[in-house]
Amino acid sequence: MKYQLLTCLFLGASVTVETDAQSSPPQDWPMFGGNVESTSANPRPSGITADNVTKLARRQIKLDGTVDASAIFLQGVTVHGAAHNVIFLTTTYGRTLALDAESGGVLWEYTPPSYQALAGTRQITNSTPAADPDRQAIYAASPDGYIQKLTVSDGRTVWRASITRLPEREKIASPLKYFQGHVIAVTAGYIGDRPPYQGHVAILDSNSGKLLQVWNSLCSDRTGLLDPDSCPQSQSAIWGRAGAVIDPSNGDIFVATGNGHWNGTTDWGDALIEIDANAARMLGNYTPADTAELDARDLDLGSASPVLLPGGDLIAQGGKDGKVRLLRRKALTGTAPHKGDELQIVSTPSGTDLFAQPAVWEHDGRTWMFAADNGGTAAWELNNAQLQEKWKNGNGGTSPFEAGGLLFVYARVGGLNVYQAASGKPIATLPCGAGHWNSPIVLQGEIILPEGNANDHATSGVLDIWSLSESSTAAR
Helix, strand or coil, X not given: CCEEEEEEEECCEEEEEEEECCCCCCCCECCCCCCCCCCCEECCCCCCCCCCHHHCEEEEEEECCCCCCCCEEEEEEEECCEEEEEEEEECCCCCEEEEECCCXXXXXXXXXXXXXXXXXXXXXXXXXXXXXCCCCEEEEEECCCEEEEEECCCCCEEEEEECCCCCCCCECCCCCEEECCEEEEECECCCCCCCCCECEEEEEECCCCCEEEEEECCCCCCCXXXXXXXXXXXXXXXXXXXXXXXXXXXXXXXXXXXCCCEXXXXXXXXXXXXXXXXXXXXXXXXXXXXHHHHHHCCCCHHHCCCEEECCCCEEEEECCCCEEEEEEHHHHECCCCCECCCCEEEECCCCCCCCCCCEEEEECCEEEEEEEECCEEEEEEEECCEEEEEEEECCCCCCCEEECCEEEEECCCCXXXXXXXXXXXXXXXXXXXXXXXXXXXXXXXXXXXXXXXXXXXXXXXXXXXXXXXXXXHCCC
16 A cells, blocks of 8 residues: 655644555535434544544634534535535534635635624524535525525525524524435524424425425424414424434434423423424324423433434433433334333433434444543443443543544543544544534544534634645645
8 A cells, every 4th residue: 555744734843644645535424423314423434543643734724603513524516616625514693604625715605694683692503504415505504593505616595494483582503404305404492491482393395495394392283383472382492413313214304302391292392203204293202201300300301312223223312311211213103102111221421411412333243322421421332222331431522423443522621532432542632622512523534623612602713624634734
């Protein structure tokens, strides 16, 4: 195998990085988690290894806003008539940016009409865009309650569609998803849970932007967008870091809700729900036996999105009560209420609230799940329909990311921790600033991580890129 030597700047020092001279296989990262299940595991070689991760060159790129979320990536797409590897991000107040991955330069920037009125206010978004499989467009959210389709070539708006009648209360906190001509978005509430709002799932036609279906987690017997004041119940936010997760075999949508009233008929607070995307009707449901206590104690079941484990029948669901519940999908089937009946309950890494989305890694015929909370990171292996803990540490973090047998976990207080995925052995801590729900992606010889906290209401931010690429040899 042939190699080339690259001289890079790393934390002010000149180092030599040995890399494969042959380019890595082409790869996109089109939505949060990389796919509709949000597994956050990159199955292709990234070029980053335990031997070279500490030698990566870091660039800090100033942004026109804080990105309290994750990035997506398209390789070799045409922007302004030229081919680029492009990073797409959405900022707190809805600006969506297209950046050249090599230079860090802004290729285009979309600013929603509401930007001037909302900049600096509490009305924010933490959403991640999703790319159309045709690689000609992306879909992005803004805190005015709209989803917009933007052209990859120049950021032109194809359509804008509203998914709430009260954006001042109903927040778009989670990533968007694309599946078979549909854009799937979910709504939550703002800090403090000021009423009225209801969590709901909105399904839009990707070509026209037409709102096709809505499933409401409260007043679920009513279809379409609700005037939040018209439903006697409030809350039941859908706000997990992965938003809706989708079964790629049939398109069924899975969401988990936060605090809210539960009656097993029309109100589905603190529940996991399976939805038919074509008819926006419930196919299955689960709620813990102590759902009333979860609601009373602000212990949202839906502080994390569901985790669809390989094999088709097992789901893991974390929550703010410090528990991860392993469920059999078949036991959720039907509209009759399903309470309890978990296969297994394990502790979150430190027994505290789970706000991050676990990653799922299929390796050597085995299935692994990784999770991080504010006080720790842990790994489990799935064996005989049980989660067996393989390792755990006391380092907290956001949503983990696996690539090349390494696990990347961003510590909210600053620093990107890198471990051997199978053993938990610490490999490195890459220095960076503090954040909130931000999480990395790792591909094509680069680690891409936004910094910052949307709740600071800043109108500027930072993107970190650690790179093996030759273009990183110049300080920026």
